[in-house]
Amino acid sequence: MVHDTEPTAIVAARSMPPRPRLHETANARGLTVAGSVAGVLRQIASRPGGFIGLTIVTLILFCAALAPHIATQDPNALDIMHRFAPPSADHLFGTDQLGRDLFSRQVHGTRVAMGVALSAILIGLSLGIVLGVAGAYTTPAIERTITILFDAVSSFPSIILALALVAVVGPSLPMVVLVVALTLVPQFGRVTLAQTLSVINAPFIEAEQIIGASKPRIVFFHVIPNVLAPVVVLAAMEIPVVIALEASLSFLGLGIQPPLASWGSLLQDGYQNLSKGYAPAIIACLVLAIATLGFTLCGEALRDAIDPRSRRA
């Protein structure tokens, strides 16, 4: 609470309705982190698309976090006697060509998919923000270099860049994360660069400079928080794209390597053994389709909640 010392102000304040406490105003405007997250979630869930998306995403994250507890069996336990078993009470999704329980493999595949997607987006996002802010804050020559770098990366269709890199350095889990992250950097970087350039000349930044705030303080406490909203929306919209990219690489056998289960490699297994039964391939297709749909719905609802202008249509 701010204490006014001037008597006239106290009198004026008494005659007015009680001033809300500082944290209350902050909450009402959605300024505290917890308050704004809850508000955004409420807004997402208030529309049918967002509600469905949020439900699917929550389920997937739940599966990923508790994979060992949800999976009914060891995802890598072989049981050659019961290979290609159809879905049953013992094996909810049936078994694969090595008799491994497909339900457990899908559940563990969720963990791999989420791990790859979230870490790739986090790396791409951090690199993009660093390069974007650096481009806006340093000399025009460096800004141009960074822009050329962004142009260079986005001159590749992302799966082509991923395939080309994996071809040379060999497929592995960290490689897939890095390659996917790299394809994301230009998008985050460009948005950050444009946003930073527009924030830098805002009056409140000038005011901070006049007060004597240091450059790092301005960047970390004022520029980055103001840049973050569109970048976070972009990140949410990119999650389904990243899931699809990882699944494509793994489907081609150039992503996650066996015996680790991933949604893409499970689809590949099912597709290779179509003659033994349709269930594994169909289930793998459905899992991927539902997951990408859920994250797409969630991302769009988040965009609508944060940027009301996009809600008009």
Add this chain to the structure above:
Amino acid sequence: MAGSFVLRRVATAVLSIVSAMTLLFCLTAFIPGDPASVLLGPQASAEFSRQFITEMGLDKPLYERVLFFFANVATGNLGVDVITGRPVSTIVLDVLPNTIALALASVLIAVTVGLPLGIFAATHRGSRSDAVLAVASIVFVSMPSFILGIVFLVVFSVWLDWLPILGTGTGWLDQLQRLILPAFVLSLGYIGLLARLLRTSLIEVLGENYIRTSRAFGISNWRITYTYALRNALLPTLATLGIIVGRLLGGAVLIEILFARKGLGSTLYDAIVSRNFPVIQGVVFVVVVIFVLVQLAVELSYSLVDPRIRAGRQER
């Protein structure tokens, strides 16, 4: 004025291609790992991998390799296939028409189906069919195209046993027949995307003041929608075509592999599996060139339609 704009855009495009390939060389050089052992497999003898490294020029400094690559490209030489000994440029030219046909057919389907659907949804806003279209488009937009490919393959070739759909085919009729399904699969997501984009921008334009004025003048609804609103609403949709073609090229890789078509994507995949480094490099280069040129073409045609961009007065 217009000439300098075109020149500047072309220069940027060339710079993008050069820096993209340079970046690829740098990345493969700096990422830890030994390309020779990855490309030749762990069983390769030390002597053989040394020979390979010299042949591929992997022992030369990075800048020399980049210069060497572009000097060769300038003379139309993309290197030689290490397995068959054929020039990579011949291999690429052989399969390129198939990929271009697939991409063009998909864009054509996406535009001819997606745009009318978008107009319909915008003019029937809030109706039940609008809602159905909205749900269908988001389902197809979000779904990775190779999933649709697998579903279609199973339904049409395994269950229904319809027309020959695998392979590229011989003779134009056969080729056309085998093109339909993969092109349709590839275009489904973009039908939804184009319909959604056009719907949004058309609804926005229909709410503008000049449309209200036209209505007040008693101009027919049909004329307002198709001659006044559509022209302005199409611009943002056109702008995304460049991105769409790029994503199509990427999606085509998987579709070509699934449908066993000969194309840039399947050639790249075969080269990766057989560790055929010059072919990988050549195909990636050609894809990058096509991708950048398409974006350039879209950008230039866009500026032709909307003179504000040529003048550099973008309001964004």
